[in-house]
Amino acid sequence: MREIQASAITEAVREMCMEANYTLSQDMRERFEESARQEKSPIGRQIFRQLEENLKIAGEDLIPICQDTGMAVVFLKIGQEVHVTGNITEAINEGVRQGYADGYLRKSVVKDPIQRENTRDNTPAVIHYEVVDGDRIEITVAPKGFGSENMSRVFMLKPADGLEGVKEAILTAVRDAGPNACPPMVVGVGIGGTFEKCALMAKHALTRDLNETSPVPYVRELEEEMLCRINKLGIGPGGLGGVITAMAVNIETYPTHIAGLPVAVNICCHVNRHVKRTI
Numbered sequence: 014m015r016e017i018q019a020s021a022i023t024e025a026v027r028e029m030c031m032e033a034n035y036t037l038s039q040d041m042r043e044r045f046e047e048s049a050r051q052e053k054s055p056i057g058r059q060i061f062r063q064l065e066e067n068l069k070i071a072g073e074d075l076i077p078i079c080q081d082t083g084m085a086v087v088f089l090k091i092g093q094e095v096h097v098t099g100n101i102t103e104a105i106n107e108g109v110r111q112g113y114a115d116g117y118l119r120k121s122v123v124k125d126p127i128q129r130e131n132t133r134d135n136t137p138a139v140i141h142y143e144v145v146d147g148d149r150i151e152i153t154v155a156p157k158g159f160g161s162e163n164m165s166r167v168f169m170l171k172p173a174d175g176l177e178g179v180k181e182a183i184l185t186a187v188r189d190a191g192p193n194a195c196p197p198m199v200v201g202v203g204i205g206g207t208f209e210k211c212a213l214m215a216k217h218a219l220t221r222d223l224n225e226t227s228p229v230p231y232v233r234e235l236e237e238e239m240l241c242r243i244n245k246l247g248i249g250p251g252g253l254g255g256v257i258t259a260m261a262v263n264i265e266t267y268p269t270h271i272a273g274l275p276v277a278v279n280i281c282c283h284v285n286r287h288v289k290r291t292i
Contacts, residue, residue, distance in 0.1 A: 015092075015148035017292060019099025022150070025290050026108025029154035030085060031116035033286040034077045037068060040223040041199075041260075041285050048197055048257045057255025064250070064283060078284050082118040083156030085109045085138035088217060092147035102140060110134040121159075141213065153220050155287040161198065161280045164190035167212055170274040179204060179276050180239065186278035187243050187259070192252020195282035199223075199261045200243065203277040206267040214265035215279035220287040221263045229266065236262045250283075 037045065045068075049061040071078040087105055091097075097104070113120055113135040120135045145151075166189070168182040183202055190198070203214025227233045239262045249255025260283070269275060 014094055014096050016096050016098055017150060019097055019101060019104035021292055022097070022101060022104040022152070023108040023111065025152055025292055026087065026105050026154060027112040027115065029152065029288040029290060030109055030112030030118065030156065031075075033154055033156050033288045034079075034082045034116065034118055035075050036072045037078075037284065038287055044223045044260045045197075045283065048260045052250065052255050052257045054249055054253075054255035056253050057250045057257065060250035060253060060255075061257075077116075077118055078286075079158060079282070080119060081121065081158035081160060082113070082135075083158045083286065084122055084162075085113075085135060086155045086157050086216065087138050087140045088143070088153040088155070088220065089140065090143045090145045090151040092149050093144050094146075094148040095150055097150075105138055105140055106136045109136050109138045141217075149291050151289065151291045153287060153289045155216075155220050157216075157286075158195075158282060158284075161190075161194040161282045164194040165212075165215070165279045166277070167208065168276045168278075169208065170276055172272065172274050174274055176235070178274065180235075180242070182276045183239050183262070183278055184242060184246070186280065187248070188246060190280055191248055194280045196248055196252060197250050197257045197260050197283045199263070199281045199283075199285040200239070200259050201279040201281065202239075202262065202264040203279075204264065204266045204275070205269040206275060207269070207273075208275055210267055211275040211277040212279070214267060215277035218263040218265045219279060219281050219285060220289070223261045223263075227264060232264050232266060236264050239264075 123129045166186040201215040201218035203211035243259045248258040
């Protein structure tokens with residue numbers, strides 16, 4: 014049994030909150046540059062240049078890429094041979110608290126969805142736990158801004174809708190989002206499971222390295238087809254027209270009930286913030 018101090022988790026989350034808000038991950042940087050080269054619209058290329066300048070300033074001056082520094086979403090894969098000394102949930106929230114204070118990141122979380130009083134430290138985080146083999150803890154911090162989050166959808170399709178119904182659901186979500194999701198976007202999709210499972214998969218899909226492809230052949234083909242079809246919508250960078258509306262479509266699947274075909278679409282802006290560490 015390997016022992017990990019809760020303070021180590023706090024420090025990691027603190028640093029990751031700031032890193033995610035200041036710089037693009039390497040996979041996003043590569044895809045962003047590739048997409049900028051592919052854009053044909055003059056105004057689309059101009060938007061890419063403006064976004065590039067913004068990214069450069071944020072990285073050099075260590076200031077947020079976007080004024081919406083998001084609600085902290087944290088995925089943990091905890092090895093079953095790990096013992097955490099202390100409360101892991103409190104450790105994560107303390108890391109978020111410190112990261113948003115020390116990093117001068119906007120505090121956007123309210124205590125109650127109706128009464129709307131700000132918690133003033135961006136806690137609590139939304140935390141998803143998974144127990145896996147091994148003696149390590151893998152932490153993924155993905156701050157999620159709500160310009161794009163508000164554009165996300167869940168579709169409870171009928172099995173008879175099939176693959177074509179799934180495709181239309183994805184296109185419907187992106188069309189309805191239009192410029193509001195701050196394109197060029199990354200589109201996370203969850204297919205299968207239950208109402209809540211497909212939404213969780215769609216969120217998690219956004220954290221997948223864009224250089225990795227799905228091991229499932231039909232999913233891989235679906236990702237490629239949907240990226241092509243989304244980019245033919247003409248929404249373009251900033252919603253001002255162009256050939257690059259999305260930079261990637263990442264899809265996860267899970268077994269489901271014979272009577273259902275749940276589909277969730279979780280859209281993220283061009284930053285698609287995510288940082289991963291293992292301790």
